[in-house]
Amino acid sequence: GDSGAATAGDYGAATAGNRGAATAGNRGAATAGNRGAATAGNRGAATAGNYGAATAGDSGAATAGNRGAATAGNYGAATARGKASTGSNGLSVARGNNVRVKGGIGAILVIAEEREDTYDIVDWKAVVVDGEVVKADTWYRLENGELVEVD
Template sequence: MAKKAFKGFNKDLTCRGFQYEEGKEFETARAECCEEGFHACEYPLDCFGYYNPAQSVYHEVELDGDMDQSGSDTKICATKIKIGARLSIAGLVKAAIDFTMSRVNKEASSDERHGYASATGDYGASSATGYRGASSATGNCGASSATGNCGASSATGYRGASSATGDYGASSATGNCGASSATGYRGASSATGYRGASSATGDYGASSATGNCGASSATGNCGASSATGYRGASSVSDPTGVAVAWGHEARAKGCLGAHLILSDWRYIGEKYSDGDYKYPYRVESWELAGAKLVIVDGEKIKADTYYRCINGEIVEVDEDGEIAE
């Protein structure tokens, strides 16, 4: 019986050297988790543990044939796979909340004006649908959703999913590998954990990723995207938006007409004998050397291309933040 799942890929839709293609089906002889077969996760945010949101893309997939299950999370592998549509961070958050809601009894819900709902257990689900409602999920893999205007949603557990869909809504994911999405007008989304992903798709929305290797995206008009963690990635896809890369070795990209703010940090911490950084994740290992504001003009600064500020110069980098050759 076919099973719906989610899979992470490199930006070119490869995984461990194998080239996939959207809409195509693939088949192999044997399925054994971590050894052979096509791997995917039933819980969408489990993909973050294998593919960093700052460097990856995610697709819905359909698994079939012989299957094997991993015991550590929801990872499964199969002998057959069909690659479905690509999902944005907001899409992953919605899928994660749908996954949790469909498998547990709602621990708390509120649909009244100014109502409050809270879920504290692992895989708990919390929802607030009224005006200025507040929803919170504190357990691991919890799901929190606020759909009313001015609502607030928070997921603090490991791989939690938080969503605010109403206008002026606020969404926050503070656990590692968590995902936060704000889709309403002037919505605010924040992901503070390691490998966290934050997305703001509404006009005048604000998205922030402060954890190391986090990913932040703003797609609405006049949106703002910020990545302040080590090697974070910030992007904006509307010409009225701004992407800020303020973390150590952080990078930013934008569409034609967008603005990028790139910080320049100097490493002053200890190094190994081969020159590699010893403590790059420590704030005290860096000092701010400056910053630059640039416009994506399509000539000096290309569209949909990551840039960093290094030693006072604007440098093109690849999807991983390494200097492009």
């Protein structure tokens, strides 16, 4: 329940309520509520609510809600309405206001800024991290339709 913690082994599933923490092993699934943290191992899936953090290992999937942070390893996918980051050959997708993305070499970064009142997309961009034009392991935001490095 709320403020709880759940842990599951490989291939298991763990769910925790608001402000909870859920951890699952490889190929497992972890879900945590708002302001919670969800962690899954390689090939696992982690989902966290608003302001939460979701982390998945290599080839995993991580999803976070508003102002949340999603991180996935190599070949993984991270989606968030806050910050999204992946390792090499991953997919980082962020949509919202003042959102950020980053990835390793070969990762695809997709970023979309939206209106605060209607959530309509104002601007968006998709790029591949090549290490030259778009640097690896560097946070980017969207400004006037172009990626801008974030300190």
